[in-house]
Amino acid sequence: MTDGALATRLVGHRLHLNHGPIDLVIGARGDKAEIERAYAQATAAFPAVLPALVAELPRLRAPHGQPPSGAVARRMVAAVAPFADVFVSPMAAVAGAVADAMLEAMVAGRDLAMAYVNDGGDIAFHLAPGATFDAGIVADVARPALDAVARLDAYSPVRGIATSGRGGRSFSLGIADAATVLAATAAGADAAATLIANAVDLPGHPAIERRPARLLDPDSDLGDRLVTVAVGPLGPAEIAEALDQGAIAAQAMADRGLIAGAALALRGVWRVLALDSAARPVIESRQA
Amino acid sequence: MTEALTDEDRAQGIVRCDACPVLCRIRPGRPGACDRYANVAGVLTRTDPLLLAQKVARDQGAMVPFLAGAEGWNGEVVAGAPTFVTGIGSGTTYPDYKPAPFIVAAEHEGFDTVTVVTEGIFSYCGVKVKIDTDRHVGAERAAVRAQGEEVGHVTTAEYGSQMLSLGGVRHLTGGSKREGTVTCDTLLALCNKQAVELTVEGGASMTLGAGRAPVIDGVIEECMRVGCGSATIGMFARQWRDHVDEVIVVDDHITGVLTEHQAGRFLDMRPAGIRVRGRKSTPGRYFQVAEPGSGWGGTDVTDPLTIVEAINPKIAWPGLRLLMVSTTGEDSAWYVLDAACRPVPAAMPEPVRAVVERIGENCEPALATVLFMAGAGGSLRAGVTANPVRLTRSVQSMLTRVTCGGAPVTVWPGGGITFMVDVTRLPDGAFGYVPTPALVAPIEFTLATADYRDLGGHMDHVVPLADVVRRAEARATPWRADNPWPTVPRPGGTGAP
Numbered sequence: 001m002t003d004g005a006l007a008t009r010l011v012g013h014r015l016h017l018n019h020g021p022i023d024l025v026i027g028a029r030g031d032k033a034e035i036e037r038a039y040a041q042a043t044a045a046f047p048a049v050l051p052a053l054v055a056e057l058p059r060l061r062a063p064h065g066q067p068p069s070g071a072v073a074r075r076m077v078a079a080v081a082p083f084a085d086v087f088v089s090p091m092a093a094v095a096g097a098v099a100d101a102m103l104e105a106m107v108a109g110r111d112l113a114m115a116y117v118n119d120g121g122d123i124a125f126h127l128a129p130g131a132t133f134d135a136g137i138v139a140d141v142a143r144p145a146l147d148a149v150a151r152l153d154a155y156s157p158v159r160g161i162a163t164s165g166r167g168g169r170s171f172s173l174g175i176a177d178a179a180t181v182l183a184a185t186a187a188g189a190d191a192a193a194t195l196i197a198n199a200v201d202l203p204g205h206p207a208i209e210r211r212p213a214r215l216l217d218p219d220s221d222l223g224d225r226l227v228t229v230a231v232g233p234l235g236p237a238e239i240a241e242a243l244d245q246g247a248i249a250a251q252a253m254a255d256r257g258l259i260a261g262a263a264l265a266l267r268g269v270w271r272v273l274a275l276d277s278a279a280r281p282v283i284e285s286r287q288a
Numbered sequence: 289m290t291e292a293l294t295d296e297d298r299a300q301g302i303v304r305c306d307a308c309p310v311l312c313r314i315r316p317g318r319p320g321a322c323d324r325y326a327n328v329a330g331v332l333t334r335t336d337p338l339l340l341a342q343k344v345a346r347d348q349g350a351m352v353p354f355l356a357g358a359e360g361w362n363g364e365v366v367a368g369a370p371t372f373v374t375g376i377g378s379g380t381t382y383p384d385y386k387p388a389p390f391i392v393a394a395e396h397e398g399f400d401t402v403t404v405v406t407e408g409i410f411s412y413c414g415v416k417v418k419i420d421t422d423r424h425v426g427a428e429r430a431a432v433r434a435q436g437e438e439v440g441h442v443t444t445a446e447y448g449s450q451m452l453s454l455g456g457v458r459h460l461t462g463g464s465k466r467e468g469t470v471t472c473d474t475l476l477a478l479c480n481k482q483a484v485e486l487t488v489e490g491g492a493s494m495t496l497g498a499g500r501a502p503v504i505d506g507v508i509e510e511c512m513r514v515g516c517g518s519a520t521i522g523m524f525a526r527q528w529r530d531h532v533d534e535v536i537v538v539d540d541h542i543t544g545v546l547t548e549h550q551a552g553r554f555l556d557m558r559p560a561g562i563r564v565r566g567r568k569s570t571p572g573r574y575f576q577v578a579e580p581g582s583g584w585g586g587t588d589v590t591d592p593l594t595i596v597e598a599i600n601p602k603i604a605w606p607g608l609r610l611l612m613v614s615t616t617g618e619d620s621a622w623y624v625l626d627a628a629c630r631p632v633p634a635a636m637p638e639p640v641r642a643v644v645e646r647i648g649e650n651c652e653p654a655l656a657t658v659l660f661m662a663g664a665g666g667s668l669r670a671g672v673t674a675n676p677v678r679l680t681r682s683v684q685s686m687l688t689r690v691t692c693g694g695a696p697v698t699v700w701p702g703g704g705i706t707f708m709v710d711v712t713r714l715p716d717g718a719f720g721y722v723p724t725p726a727l728v729a730p731i732e733f734t735l736a737t738a739d740y741r742d743l744g745g746h747m748d749h750v751v752p753l754a755d756v757v758r759r760a761e762a763r764a765t766p767w768r769a770d771n772p773w774p775t776v777p778r779p780g781g782t783g784a785p
Contacts, residue, residue, distance in 0.1 A: 020308025021322035054309045218302055218313045 005047040015039045019050045022098060024119050029131070030112035038110045042117070045105035049098060060090045061221035072101045079187035082258055083195060089221040096162050096190025099124035103186075117186075122162040122193075124186035127154040135161050152182070158260045160186030164193035165200075165265075171213050171220060171227035175242055175266065176200035181250070182261040192250075192259045200246035200264055207232030234267060243271040303327045372767070372774055373753065374694045375405045375730025376718045400737035402750060403774070404672045411726040413662035414455030415478050416708070418446065419494070419502045420512035420654035422540055422586030422615060424579075425450045426491025433487050437470035438463070442488055448512045452486070454478070460725055472725035478658050479711045479719040479727065492582070498658035499712040505582055511651035513615035517544035517585065518573045520615050523650075524643055525551035528611070531639045534560035535611045538577065538595060538619070540586030548572030561603025562610065565595050585614040592621055593631060601629045611640055617647030657710065660692070660719075662729060664705040672733055678743035679733065680705055688735040691774045693718040694767070715765045734774045 005019035013035070015026040026042055028035045052070040059065045060073055068074060068090075075097035076090035099117045103124040107115050114133060116125040125133050132153045152158050164170065165178040172194075179197035183189035202208060209230040213222035216229075234242070243266055250262040250273050264271040293304050293313065301316040305325045312320035314327040326333050419425065425442065426432070432440040432452055440454030459471040477484045483497035495503040502509045514520055517539030525546060528535050535546040546552040547560045549572025566577035577595040581588025589595055592612040608625040622636035636644070669676035682688040683705050690697050690705065695713035700706040711719075720728035741747055767773075 020310050021320070023322075051309050054311075057310075216315060216318055218297065218300075218315060 005050070007043045007046070015042065017043065017046045017102075019046065022050055022119065024099070024102060024117055026102070026106065026115075026117050028106075028112050028115040030110075030114070030128075034110050034112055038106045038112060038115060041108065041110070042102055042106040045102065049101065053094070053098075060094070061219070063087055063089050072097050075100055075185075075187045079185070079191040082256065083191065086195060087225070088191065088195060091221045092194040093187040093191040095119040095122040096124070096160060096186035096188070099186040100160065119186070122160075122186050122190045124160050125152070126159070127152065129154045156260065157184050158182045159184055160189040162186055162189035162193040164190070164197040166197075166228060166231070170194070171216065171222055173198040173222070173225060173227060174201040174246070175208060175228055175231050176246055176264055177267065178263075178265045179246060179250075180263045181259050183259045188258060192253050192262075196246050196250045196253070196262060196264065199249035200242050200266060202234070202238055202242050205234075205238070207234060236269075239266050239269050242266055243269060247271050247273065301327070301330055303330060303332050305332055307332075372694055373403060373405050373732075374691075374715070374718075375407045375732050376693050376715060401734055402737050402740040402745065403732050403734040404740075404745070405730075405732050406668065406671055407720070407728050408662070408664055408668045408731045409722050409724070409726050409728055410662035410664075411460060411724055412457050412706075413460075413475070413660065413727050413729070414440070414453065415475055415711075416443075416659045416661060417452040417454060417478070417496060418655075418657045418659075419450045419452070419496065419504075419509075420448060420652070420656070421450055421502060421504060421509045422448065422513050423450075423504050423509065423582045424491065424540065424586060424588075425494060425504060426488030430491055431489040433489065434474040434484060435470050437467045439467075439471040439474045439486075442491070448515075454486075455727075468725045472721050472727065475660075475727055476719055476721050479660050479714075479729070480717055481711060496656040496658075498710075499655060501654055502656040507582070509654040511616050511618075511648065512654045513539070513585070514617075514647050514650045515615065516542040517615055518542045518549065520544060520613075520647060521546050521549045521572065522551045524647065525549070525555055527643045527646070528640070529555050529557065531609075531637060531643075532611050533558070533608045534562055535613065536562070536564060536592070536595075537613055537615060538585040538587060538589060538592055539615045540578075540580050541575070542569060543574045543577040543585075543595065545572045545574065559603055560608060560610070561600035562596060563598045563600065565597045584619045585616070592619070593623075596631070599625070599629050599631070604629045611636075611644075613644055613647065615647070616651050617644045617649075620644045657712075659708045660711050660727075660729065661706070661708045662727070664707070664731060668731070669705070672746075673740075673744045674746070675744040682735060682739065682743050683733070687739050688733050689774050691732045691734065691771075693730040694732070694774065695771050696774075713768060713771055732774065 005017065008016045008018075013027070017024040017026065024046070026039065028038055049072060053060065053072060056068045056070055056073045059068050060076060068077060073090065076093045079093035079097060080088045080090050096119070099119040099122055103115065103117045103126055106117065107126045112126060113128045114126065114131040116123055116133065123135060127133055132151060134151050160183050161180065162183075163178050163180040164172065165176040166172050174197050176197040179193045179200065181189040181193040181196060183192060208228060209232075210226035211229050212224040213220035213227045214224055216227065243264055246264045250259065250264070253259045254262070254273060262273045293302060297313060302313050305312045305314055305320045307325050308322070310321055312325075314320045314325070314332070316327050316330065319326040428442055428444060430442045431438045432442060432454060439459055440452055440456070443451045443453040445451060455471055455475045460468050474484050474486075478496070478498060481498045483495050483500065485493070485495050487493045492504050493506075515523060517537035520537040520539070521535065521544035528546065532546070535544075537544040543564055543566060545562070545564060547557045552572065564574050564577055566574040569575055578587035578589045580586060583589045584592055604625060606625055606627045606629060608629070610623040610625070610631055611620065612623070613620040620636070622634050622640065623631035624634045626632050669679045673679045679688065680703070683690055683699055684701070690699055690707055692707065692709040693714035695709050697707040697709045700708070714730070718730055722728055
């Protein structure tokens with residue numbers, strides 16, 4: 001039995017699209033008829049997305065190879081291309097790339113004040129001049145609560161936000177509870193968040209339990225690489241050290257213009273990358 | 289790319305999920321990429337099943353246990369059995385990964401009904417816990433804590449019981465983040481019939497779980513008192529009359545003294561001249577003979593003679609036989625007055641012991657019971673009808689039946705849809721939570737199809753029951769025989785028989 005793609009309406013005039021592991025929550029602000037047309041465009045584009053990805057899965061799970069042909073797959077490859085110096089497969093950007101592609105299909109030809117496609121926390125959004133978008137940041141998926149809010153406006157170049165870390169559906173090589181990244185595209189943010197979360201780490205620390213990814217998921221793109229399965233007690237100095245490693249990686253990406261900002265969380269401790277330009281988003285910590 | 293599993297895969301217990309084109313290979317104990325399907329002991333299993341409750345088959349009017357003893361019944365839906373779709377696992381609007389509510393059409397005895405099934409997110413929610421004990425658990429209004437966080441308070445005592453009010457919006461979202469999280473954890477555990485440890489400021493430490501005996505300061509509370517001290521006197525006076533000269537029933541609320549009590553006088557018993565401490569209410573009934581505590585009858589008394597203020601030698605007499613007993617019969621002592629009219633412990637005569645044991649026999653088992661109380665807000669009602677206030681009116685005029693995971697609820701009169709439900713009447717694991725923090729509880733609205741149309745229901749979203757039953761993730765659970773079948777139309781509704 002194969003489930004088809006499903007479209008349902010959520011309260012708050014949002015659209016939910018589901019197909020296998022893809023869950024999109026889509027919202028928009030603007031003229032009601034325009035929103036309906038946008039939702040119709042998104043719903044029409046959606047059923048082809050997963051089959052196209054599945055057709056090229058072997059390529060997308062490999063760090064190198066021929067350029068893929070699918071539109072979403074090409075976005076994935078482009079998003080990880082700047083990181084050729086580390087191991088990363090295009091799968092690191094799959095959620096963000098789906099969000100970007102669906103947003104593009106949805107807003108094409110439409111006049112909307114704001115629109116977003118939220119793919120399991122990796123969000124692509126559209127902002128008309130004057131519009132703003134507040135994105136909540138959750139540090140710990142096991143104990144979810146709104147920890148910080150990123151306020152984005154049309155003057156910022158940011159159109160994607162993604163969070164990676166432990167506790168999500170994907171494996172992490174690091175120990176970050178969350179690495180939230182703002183970037184020009186959701187795919188770019190997704191790839192960067194994955195790598196920053198991997199960098200938040202204490203290599204060789206005895207409290208960190210790791211297992212080969214393949215033992216957990218035989219098809220994982222990470223193969224025999226050790227993924228984090230449990231983290232024991234960490235002292236304040238160790239937490240700071242791990243966050244420093246993540247902040248160094250994030251700063252390097254910011255310096256290359258790949259990301260616009262990042263917030264890292266580990267055991268309730270936050271590290272927010274300096275975001276001083278007026279054109280950059282404001283991340284407000286909600287921590288008491 | 290439907291490549292089969294290799295022999296090596298099979299040897300490792302890997303299963304292939306064919307629920308979507310990704311065709312995940314899933315190791316034992318692991319979920320697939322979507323987190324909705326998992327490999328549970330080699331079986332591909334939906335992890336967030338929509339729960340169907342199936343009514344016990346009726347055989348000539350008698351209840352037949354639902355597949356009682358049937359080995360290997362795995363919760364699959366049985367074709368043809370009356371089925372009610374509960375809100376459990378039906379999905380909420382937050383977190384946003386789950387589908388929107390179901391609106392299910394069913395036929396009941398020839399009348400079309402609609403059940404709108406959802407899981408509500410309740411920030412305005414909490415539990416009322418009734419603890420069957422006379423023991424002092426804490427002062428009224430004292431804070432109740434879990435893991436060091438204030439999660440509620442002691443509220444007004446009820447008959448033979450101490451009451452706690454836990455949760456509520458102020459603790460869930462009005463305090464610190466940790467207070468909210470701990471409150472949410474505590475409510476979730478209690479609603480899912482798990483035990484929690486609570487401490488009362490200046491009072492007891494307790495382990496409480498719905499439908500289980502409460503543990504108070506490490507002692508399992510086994511029975512609730514038969515009545516207050518005065519009521520106990522009234523119930524057993526006639527049985528004592530021929531064997532005793534005085535009975536004092538020690539109780540934190542009203543301590544009873546037999547020969548002064550209306551019951552003793554009615555039996556022409558001779559006044560014994562034993563004066564107890566405390567404040568006299570009416571003859572033979574005394575308030576506040578001691579401090580509240582975990583001793584005799586919910587007082588702090590461990591030596592019952594401490595509540596005797598004086599024995600009047602002009603009225604009492606040597607050889608007077610005195611029984612002192614608690615309201616549960618758990619504590620008792622027998623005394624005979626000596627020549628100086630001082631009470632001396634003695635062996636309790638058998639007929640007296642029999643009545644003491646009868647007190648215990650008449651005590652009901654002490655339980656902690658948990659009612660979940662919550663209010664259905666605007667957005668939840670909007671999921672039912674385009675005109676939410678009509679749903680409220682329909683519920684209040686009893687055209688629409690509200691159930692919580694199939695269990696009957698009490699809807700509080702007045703505005704909104706605020707309801708209470710006994711959590712033990714829901715299937716296990718029926719409650720969830722969201723990060724807000726707030727509790728997620730199933731809620732179903734059942735009404736005649738015509739009434740649903742009239743109140744502006746989402747008729748275009750109604751799906752036949754059979755389609756829901758066919759869904760891969762539906763899981764069946766036996767219907768509890770003591771829960772009324774919810775699709776029976778209410779009197780006065782358009783669909784009423």
